[in-house]
Amino acid sequence: MNKVIELRSRPVGEPTLSDFNFEETEKPTASDGEILLKTEYVSVDPYLRGRMSDADSYVEPFELDKPISSAIVAKVVSSKNKRFDEGDYITAELDWKEYQLSDGKNVRKIDPNAAPLSANLGILGMTGITAYIGLTEIGQLKEGETLVVSGAAGAVGSVVGQIGKIKGCHVVGIAGSDEKIELLKSKFGFDEGINYKKTEAMGEAIAQASPDGVDVYFDNVAGRISDGVYQNMADFGRIVNCGAIALYNATEMPTGPRVEPMLIKKRVSMQGFIVGDHQDKFTEAVKQLGKWLGEGQLEYSETVVEGFENIPQAFLDLFEGKNKGKMIVKV
Missing domain, CATH: 3.90.180.10 (Medium-chain alcohol dehydrogenases, catalytic domain)
Structure with missing residues (x-):
């Protein structure tokens, strides 16, 4: 059967x-x-x-x-x-x-x-492809910038952070336990980690970990975590809306800070991202991810x-x- x-x-x-x-x-x-x-x-x-x-x-x-x-x-x-x-x-x-x-x-x-x-x-499937394309095509990450990743210990987030380090960036990861924060630093090479379950003032924690502001925010979570990141976006920052797991089970329309003034003042771009819209880049992504994996630059x-x-x-x-x-x- x-x-x-x-x-x-x-x-x-x-x-x-x-x-x-x-x-x-x-x-x-x-x-x-x-x-x-x-x-x-x-x-x-x-x-x-x-x-x-x-x-x-x-x-x-x-x-x-x-x-x-x-x-x-x-x-x-x-x-x-x-x-x-x-x-x-x-x-x-x-x-x-x-x-x-x-x-x-x-x-x-x-x-x-x-x-x-x-x-x-x-790492060589849709997870890695999502991280690579979201960061390079939507985030347009550049050397020397600050990258913040929510859901950083998850499948996509952990790859996003590593690509950020490969590209020479300051990388901050947000996750939900001290064990995961240690994993981000010891295995995946993140520079800073924030345990959101132990952090009440998320905006202050992001500011401390990202003193020059956040150039690229790769968001897998949404909710109050993202509210704290929005307060710290740098001029001409980019927000990649990849996931919103904190809101997927909501039974009512959630409300939060109105981000329009920040977007205007900081000239920040925010874009929703679905990896299936970029199938022409899949072969390139798998090839590059495979190369980094073979060279030992990526862990998973x-x-x-x-x-x-x-x-x-x-x-x-x-x-x-x-x-x-x-x-x-x-x-």
Whole structure:
């Protein structure tokens, strides 16, 4: 039999395990032009929360009583497609199923000897690509500038900070525990770290860590953390709005500081960023990330949860900050 995870109900506020449904179906068989895939690693990401709501967005919402999908690394267990051989490994946006069929479209082969398979969901996958393109294309980071990263110990944030150091910048990371702050400094090379859970005056803490002002703010979180950063933007600063995990489960429209006077006075630009809008840059990003990784200039962390049945809980744990780096489920 084949295990499948579906969306049972649309969450109100923070998702719970009851919003997911486990089903068993018959294991499929490949027909002409198809490949049968066995899921090996599953990526769980905060943006999936938005797709659970039936709301207008940049991507279609998940359907009720249908499988949830995300980035997956899978093994080809049988093939009737000339492009693929049995034993190949691939990555693609796929359903949360143990086994599934594909016609090979929008599927990318990966080399299992070039890097650990799970890295293709993180540092060499959409996580790394998001960090690279968001920082270079939107942030336009320059040598000698100050970069502040929220959600800095997460999958994207930890890569953003390292690229900032490669580019010769002063890098400040914001995370939610002393352990994570130590990780930012010891493993990822951040210059400063701020534990937001122990910091009441976020604006003052940012000012102390960024005495020359913030040139680029790479925001994965939003909320009160970002309010503190906005107070410290430098002239002609750039704000990259990549994520807003602090607000994803809000049931009412949140309010906060009115940023327009700061944007005008400081001539700051703020831009929402969706990595899918920049697919023409993906090859460049993966090539450069792979080069830095091979040279030892990039490190990465993964929180690996084992077991197909634990995919929903791993997703929920993201909102509790239980991951260090990329959250991945090993099937």
